[in-house]
Amino acid sequence: MRWEGREQSTNVEDRRGAAMAAGGIVVGGGLGSLVFLLIIMFLGANPQQLMEQVGQQQQQEAGSRASLTPENDNDAPLVEFVSVVMKDTEDVWGTLFREQLGARYQEPKLVVFKGQVRSACGEATAAVGPFYCPGDSNVYLDFDFFRELKQRFKAPGDFAMAYVIAHEVGHHVQNQLGLSSKIQAMQNRAGDVERNQLSVRLELQADYLAGVWAKHAQESKQILESGDIGDAMNAASQIGDDKITQGRVRKENFTHGTSQQRVKWYAAGLASGDLNGMMKPFEVAFDAL
Numbered sequence: 001m002r003w004e005g006r007e008q009s010t011n012v013e014d015r016r017g018a019a020m021a022a023g024g025i026v027v028g029g030g031l032g033s034l035v036f037l038l039i040i041m042f043l044g045a046n047p048q049q050l051m052e053q054v055g056q057q058q059q060q061e062a063g064s065r066a067s068l069t070p071e072n073d074n075d076a077p078l079v080e081f082v083s084v085v086m087k088d089t090e091d092v093w094g095t096l097f098r099e100q101l102g103a104r105y106q107e108p109k110l111v112v113f114k115g116q117v118r119s120a121c122g123e124a125t126a127a128v129g130p131f132y133c134p135g136d137s138n139v140y141l142d143f144d145f146f147r148e149l150k151q152r153f154k155a156p157g158d159f160a161m162a163y164v165i166a167h168e169v170g171h172h173v174q175n176q177l178g179l180s181s182k183i184q185a186m187q188n189r190a191g192d193v194e195r196n197q198l199s200v201r202l203e204l205q206a207d208y209l210a211g212v213w214a215k216h217a218q219e220s221k222q223i224l225e226s227g228d229i230g231d232a233m234n235a236a237s238q239i240g241d242d243k244i245t246q247g248r249v250r251k252e253n254f255t256h257g258t259s260q261q262r263v264k265w266y267a268a269g270l271a272s273g274d275l276n277g278m279m280k281p282f283e284v285a286f287d288a289l
């Protein structure tokens, strides 16, 4: 992908240097501590011990992270890369919303974190992978996932990383269009199988939207280099539920779609670039996805 030296988004928040303490748990009086104590009680842990642990952890994090500077930050190029990709998503979705939906695109924020992060969807660790939180309209990303993508999932290439960001931004588009809440309401009423199927459809739609983005970003900015699309397709394939769970999970319990499905819907969005086709993952029979 051609990204060096291009314009960057201002919606990237680098929280890698911030300890959890900054927005952290209030261990004073008030409602916060009451809720906190209730959680501890619910978990059955010893509050005193837990509070000490939290305190120690916060001190350790503050100590080890304060030393991150532009000079010693090995991931500085990744910060620039994700900022350029975010800018490309803002430009494409801003135009598509204005021209095809007659609406204003509300730009999401990309929060880069290390280890663990606090979001409106709760506290999360890097183990969950990149995610989008509808509650605060932020995409959360730990750069370790990019290393995992390359090494464990054998999906190298900068456009593989761009695909991951575009997929999460696809979830933001779903959220802004009111789809996420609509599907969630349906899921609340559904049984296990149907709930998972709706989740798969939502994920495949995010892949479709990532493809739509790639098509328009290429048309307006010529961002692609040879091999880029192959890298993104490979990433979509490598993080399919069938590959990630390696047969340990039954197909009915998939929540993201198989490798084949993910590649298919990413390719469909990429080929058409058509926003009007975005409901197709919800319209075809589940077996035909």
Ligand SMILES: [Zn+2]
Pocket (backbone or CB within 6 Å): 167, 168, 171, 203, 206
């Ligand atoms: Zn997703």
